[in-house]
Amino acid sequence: MKLASHVQWNPVLVDPTGCRQNKPRTLGKTMVIDKGLGLNAFEDLLSTSGAHVDMIKIGFGTAPLYPEPLLRTKIEMAQAYDICIYPGGTFLEVAVVQDALSSFFDMIKSLGFTGLEVSDGTIDMNRGLRNELIERGLGEGLEVITEYGKKGWGSSIEIEELIETVLLDVEFGAGLVTIEARESGLGVGIFDAQGNCKDEELSRVLTAIPKQEILLWEAPLKSQQVHLLQQLGSGVHLGNISPHEIISLEALRRGLRSDTLALESDKS
Template identity: 55%
Template sequence: MPTVSLRNEWPEALADPSGRRQAKPRTKGRTMILDKGVGLHAFEDLLDLSGEYIDIVKLGFGTSPLYPLPVIRGKIDRAVRRGITIVPGGTLLEAAVRLDVVPGFFRQALELGFTGIEVSDGTIQLDRNLRSELIGEAKSLGLQVFTEYGKKLFGSRIDIDDFAATVQQDLACGADLVIVEARESGKGIGLFDERGDCRDEDLARIRSAVPNLGRLLWEAPLKDQQVALIRALGPDVHLGNIPMQDVIALESMRRGLRSDTFSLQRVPHIDYMI
């Protein structure tokens, strides 16, 4: 019987026409997906298909305590084995702050094997001192820290000066990335208006006010938002709250393999002899 080749032998240039994408572990162009509660088999299928293009998995909101123990351990183990950072949602830490059980939150996060956490105040008020303490505590425990800026209330906007100051302080405390809130809807929150369109003027002001743009991760669950940010900030922009089914579609945009970002391709100059 003839043997079947398992190699993917497309021309090398077609894999990344942009010529820019880093291999994992990436420091540029990280992709964070939002897992709202799929089963273990579906999660494993996702990693088999697109794990190479996923850098961070966030178990959304406060869902982590609701998982059967074997399932959440299985998800964490599978992510870690593929070099993917996995974090519980920021809402869970906000609940731990409100209920005064922060030590228990950290203890269980470490026991389960989470490799990062999100420090946010989208629902509660978190004073600067406590925010700094939470970042410092997580870093001392060996966790990656992703802080988040913005409220989850529909209609909330970014205060550019406050945002710039928060980014500077969070990074000084040890945060790895600062996330710009957009929720899973991507509409009427932060950088995006009620239709989900990017507020270009706000983005321009942020680019002027924040010197560490490479340390920002933009929640952008909708395709047009991803296109807008890639066009404005380049394919190495960090993007989050990506729906699980859209990982490969996003990666194709980062590489110039979709019409929306076709101009990212680096086309070699060819001299034709006549």
């Protein structure tokens, strides 16, 4: 019996846009939010989608709720796929409120986390402390991602505050600044109560911060992902993506779904 020769997909079928970067990427990063995956589900996520994931956030304050050996294993698995993994920014806010920052940093370093999210979505945090946390994370060898925006329903973007936050965060060493949309994508930041993008606010942000490589947009809903890809191109950084939507989002990025087939002509 004649064995079939090894064949590969034509590159124009793998990525019709011709724009998708391999890891480590400078554009088009995807951040996944893990809200409680078991080890088997986590392994399935990485084996099917690991090449398309750049960051995994262990959502909000869930990190201490896992059996420690299981959490360590998840972190090791993510590292094997060159994925930055970090606890949600809300957990750091808890550490601030509880005056337990030293314990927090000791534990996340011991566990092997490779990233840190600095946010003030729920608490008030002065600029000095924000700077200190960014610098402390960098000093611990962590990749620092910051976040702009409050989590409260109906919260919006204050452009002048956003500009100041982004510029200072980057100056102090943040690799990315996340625009808050929570895990729901409803009634927060650039999204209205139905999850539709407020294009006027989006336009104001893009005018104020033209370098999209420093912004990561939380966009948990498919309609939001499609809209931002159509507006900003396949290189937009997207976050709070559900684990079971990674392959679907990657298809959107590459123009392999009808929603973004037009991105095929967006070759740069």
